[in-house]
Amino acid sequence: MLRLPMDLHRKVKDSPFYDLDETPSSSFHWQVILTAGLGFFTDAYDLFVIGIVTTWLTRFWHLHAWQTALLNSTSLLSAAIGAVLFGFLMDRLGRKTMYGVESILLILGALFSSLAPNFTLLIVMRFILGLGIGGDYPGSAILITEFANRSNRGKFVTYVFMMQGLGLIAGPLLSILIIQSGIPTWLLWRIILGIGAIPALFVVRLRRKMLESPRFLLHVKGDAKQTASILSKLTTKAPDLISEESTFAGLKKKGITFLHAPFGRRLLATSLSWFLIDVAFYGNGISSHEILMHFFYHVTMVQSLFLSLLLFIVFALPGYFLAAYKMDSLGRRFIQWLGFLVMAMGYAIIAIFPGIVHDTYLFLLLYGITYFFIEFGPNTTTFIFPSELFPTKLRGVGHGIAAAIGKVGAFLAAFLFPILIVQNGMHFFFGLLATVSCLGVLITIFLLPESKKRSLEELNGMLASENVHHTYSRIMKSIHEEQIDVVMVEEMMAISSSDLVIMHRFDPLTGLLIPTASKGEDVDQFVLSLRFAKNEETSRSLATLKEDYFFVIDRKEWIVHNRMPRDTYAFATRVGLGSFVAFPLIDNQESVGILSFFYRDENQLIPEVVEKLSGFIQVVTLALIRTRSYIDVRQLAYTDALTQLPNRMGFETKLEERMIRYQEDHQCCFAFVILDLDHFKYVNDTYGHQHGDYALQALAAHLVNVLEPRDLAARLGGDEFILLLDEVEDEQATRVRLEGIIRQLPLSDFELGVSAGACLFPLEGRTYQELYRMADLRLYKAKNAGRGQIIVTDHEMANQLV
Structure with a gap:
């Protein structure tokens, strides 16, 4: 299993979704909450009213017990199918698209259920409605989860789920009002079922204004351009993403599944938790009016509905609000196991002490407390967990499977609990609920x-692989500073969580693979001990480690070595490194170097880790290709084609770097010199342009050889050259250095001379324009003084070069 990144704060901040995670709550969030929550209103409303409708239809259609149970549970069974189906599809087709489809199913299912002429067609319509309800679970949860900010995500998802509470209020309230209206009973149930289509109609309308999830667009589709566009609308800041989809191709091919740790364990835990709470909640909810009728047998249906409504408003509704208020402070895990625990205690008391059932107020108190901790507990958290604990490409199906398993529990409860109550009594029923709740505590x-x-x-260990955009950007920016190898190693160290990373490149002159950059503890001595050499026979495909150890690296293979032998890697094992993997760096179809990752863990390099690292290497490879292209273009733009010295643009870039260094330490000083070749026009006209070009090339080559390492020479054009003489502090030092350089040039071989004008940075100029103006003015004076002169101050007489 991959370890989380060592520098986690940097990774979180570098995530493309950092600004989305940190953006304050806005009207857009509330729009998503409303859109996503209306589906849960339908779900909860239907959950409540189907029990009432079944009571009426049993009389009208003379239903058998098995038909009543099937009618109560059909939509729950189809919801399980819908949750998995829609979860799978939204991971492939998009959140927005599938959310609209399931909303249409909610509308059709509710409307045609109210128009069903017989039991069979009603079951069919209930099945269609259930598909939409099931799809709404992963759709609504994921929609708000992927848009929410990090600090309020739990609260926002809870608000969506709170719409279920409004549905549980609307169910009995509307039922009471409709029953009291005097509408014929045969029409009542149709109106009650048809009302469930109204919220879904609003969802379809609101969906038109919704955006596609940026996480889906980037993580699944690899559409960085569209992702950046959406994020810029939500955060007012477009993230630095790679527009090329090829960057993500390698990562997308190496898909994560539920077989990869820890997602299999999380799927099991979220599914079992949801199964257990739905057994308790749906068994309790669907049988609520039967339970009340059992203990308060003298009440009418309207009175039973009113008691159910009152019980929910007093006990359960505050649980929703407290859950939303505390979800992001107490945490999902604590709230879930606490809720299961209190439920278990409440149900156990009712089951163990039969006399409580005859004490109306005490029974209602215990029953109400369990309702409170269902909502301020697992009924809410089991909805939140699956939307957070899976990576984007598994989030829909992961949430769908968990919801489906929960619906299976609800189906079993709805189908079996009425039978169990009749056969074994209410005490057995509450004892079963207590046992179920105890299991929930342990799983949580x-x-x-x-x-x-x-x-x-x-949460899903994706920071490393999903930060490739920023890794690429930082690598490309480093080209300007000529530190690309160092930055590559630092980026790979950060996203791979390895203990040591080393970059080797082939020296084109010697053919040796030499270390160019490294990052990790005790790195210096270890880098020196790793020396590779190129084998000419295999065209750089064979890298030979000294001391008779060698590896073959080509475009198709890489080295993986767990449990490094002490005799082979004595130094590596001495500093605690136990395994490593080395990848070839390919540029223009040939190996140009090796990037190696070392780990202290002897068994770190399981296939999943190696595959993930190979995905990172694709980013490095892409950067190498772009680097070569950039360098080629920069070479043309910044280099004089004839002499291969920097041209004016290249010189100005180098000069700017020197000036920045002065701003940092205020100790940088140098002489700015313009050289002009005397008599070059005569030589060029007399001996031809080819001879003149040869003279320029020869003098340029000599300039490079006679200058100090930190000096710089460039050709401005024609017969003018420009020099930077580093660490020259006064006019005398400038003159001494310049005279020594000019004496070493083969001027007499080409019948040429030199005139020069110089000035000092920063004493006589702090910009290129100021320095050039001063040096050019002194060059002009040197030319007018008879050529072959050097002028470094305004006050001195032109001195003839000896």
Whole structure:
């Protein structure tokens, strides 16, 4: 299993979604909450009213017990199918697209259920409605989760889920009003079922204004351009993303599945938790009016509905609000196991002490407390966890599977609990609920991680692979500073979580693979101990490690070595490195170097780790290709084609670097010199342009050889050259250095001479324009003084060169 990045703060901040995670709450968030939450209103409303409708239809259509149970549970069974189906499809076709489809199913299912002429067609319509309800679970949860900011994500998802509470209020309230209206009973149930289509109609309308999830666009589709466009609308800041989809191709091919740790364990934990709470909640909810009728047998249906409504408003509704308020402070994990625990205690008391059922107020108190901790507990958190604990490309199907398993629990409860109550009594029923709740406590504590205020990418170990955009950008920016190897190593060190990274490149002159950059502890001595050599026979495909150890590296293979032998890698094992992997760096179809990752863990390099590292190498390879292209273009733009010296543009770039260094340490000083070849026009006209070009090339080559390492020579054009003589502090030092350089030039071989004008930085100029103006003015004076002169001050007489 991949370890989380060592520098986690930097990774979170470098995530493309950092600004989205940190953006304040806005009207857009509330729009998403409303759009996503209306589906849950339909779900909860239907959950409540189907029990009432079934009671009426049992009389009208003379339904058998199995038909009543099937009618109560059909939509729950189809919801399980819909959750998995829509979860799978939204991971491939998009969140926005599938959310619209399931909303249409909610509308059709509710409307045609209200128009069903017989039991069979009603079951069919209930099945269609259930598909939409099931799809709404992953759709709504993921929609708000992927748009929410990190600090309020739990609260926002809870607000969506709170729409279920409004549905549970609307169910009994509307039922009471419609029953009291005097509408014929045969029409009542149709109106009650048809009302469920109204919220879904609003969802379809609101969906038209929704944006596609930027996480889906980037992580699944690899559409960085569209992702940046959406994020710029939401955060007013477009992230620095790579527009080329090829950057993501390698990562997309190496897909993560539920077989990769820890996602299989998380799927099991979220599914079991949801199964257990739905057994308790749906079994309790669907049978609520039967439970009340059992203990308060003298009440009418309207009175039973009113008691259910009152019970929910007093106990359950505050649980929703407290859950939303505390979800991002107490955390999902704590709230879930606490809720399961209190539920278990409440149900156990009712089951163990039968006399409580005869004490109306005490029974209602215990029953209400369990309702409160269902909502301020697992009924809310089981909805949140699956939307956070899976990577983007698995989030839909992961949430769908968990919801489906929960619906299976609800189906079993709806189908079996009425039978169990009749056969075994209410005490057995509450004892079963207590046992179920205890299992929920154990699963939550031992299998689920805490996810509060953590980014989705951090939670799922995606920060490394999803930061490739920023890695690429930083590598490309480093080209200007000529530190690309150093930056590459630093970036690979950060996103790979390895203990040591080394870059080797082939020296084109010697053919040796030499270390050019490294990052890690005790790195200097270890880098020196790793010396590779190129084998000419295999055209750089064979890299030979000294001391008779060698590896073959080509465009198709890489080295993986766990448990490095002590005799082979004595120094590596001595400093605690136990495994390594080395990848070839390919540019223009040939190996140009090796990038190696070292780990202290002897068994670190499992296939998943190696595959992920190979994905990172693709980013480096892309950067290498772009680097070569950039260098080729820069070479043309900054280099004089004839002499291969920097041209004026190249010189100005180097000069700017020197000036920046002066601003940093205020100790940088240098002489700015313009050289002009005397009599060059005569030589060029007399001996021809080819001879003149040869003279320029020869003098340029000599200039490079006689200058100090930190000096700089450039050709401005024609017969003018420009020099920077580093660490020259006064006019006398400038003259001494310049005279020594000119004496070493083969001027007499080409019948040429030299005139020069010089000035000092920063004493006589702080910009290129100021320095050039001063040096050019002194060159002009040197020319007018008879040529062959050097002038470095305004006050001195022109001195003849000896």
